[in-house]
């Protein structure tokens with residue numbers, strides 16, 4: 420289905436306790452160890468499969484997406500679309516990025532605004548191409564030797580997105596001024612309703628056995 424060289428959709432067995440424990444570094448799960456140092460528990464291993472990964476990815480990304488949109492709209496009500504861009508410039512990274520233990524989360528895009536959101540490798544590019552070609556709404560999960568990857572598409576689903584990502588006639592003038600100021604190399608305009616705008620990417624690195 421997906422031509423991805425070495426990467427393959429698969430099922431692996433690792434400790435789900437460790438997996439969830441990575442969500443917050445202060446969770447009592449790994450008592451005595453930091454999540455980074457924790458090993459896959461050998462006793463009573465539970466199954467981590469693509470379903471568990473999708474459930475975790477969905478919950479983390481849905482929550483972040485909602486907060487981002489809500490705060491962006493609040494900022495626009497108070498300070499207009501230019502103010503909303505300034506808000507995103509200062510806050511989007513903190514809200515969209517997560518790095519803890521073996522787990523990392525971020526947004527990526529082919530035509531990116533924040534240079535940190537560039538597609539990084541062939542897996543990112545393959546995932547992006549997959550959603551671009553199929554328009555699939557549901558996330559995909561891949562496993563390589565060292566990690567699990569979860570990709571969830573982000574489409575332009577409301578006209579509001581076009582105030583800051585649309586083409587000339589849809590862009591808000593004040594938003595555009597702020598975008599040019601804060602993102603000199605911006606590539607993230609010219610989109611239309613329904614376009615694939617980017618992806619959520621979650622990576623869970625699997626500690627090597629032994």
Ligand code: HEC
Pocket residue numbers: 488491500503504507508511512526527528530531532533534536573574575576577579580581582583584594607616617618
């Ligand atoms: C007020 C302007 C504004 C609106 C409205 C807006 N965005 Fe953005 N968007 C931004 C800015 C600014 C960034 C860069 C944030 C950063 O610095 O990380 C961004 C980044 C993104 C990214 C991350 C990839 C990248 O290019 O860096 C995605 C995906 C995205 N927006 C999707 C959307 C979607 C979908 C909507 C509508 C639901 C939307 N945006 C509405 C301003 C906006």
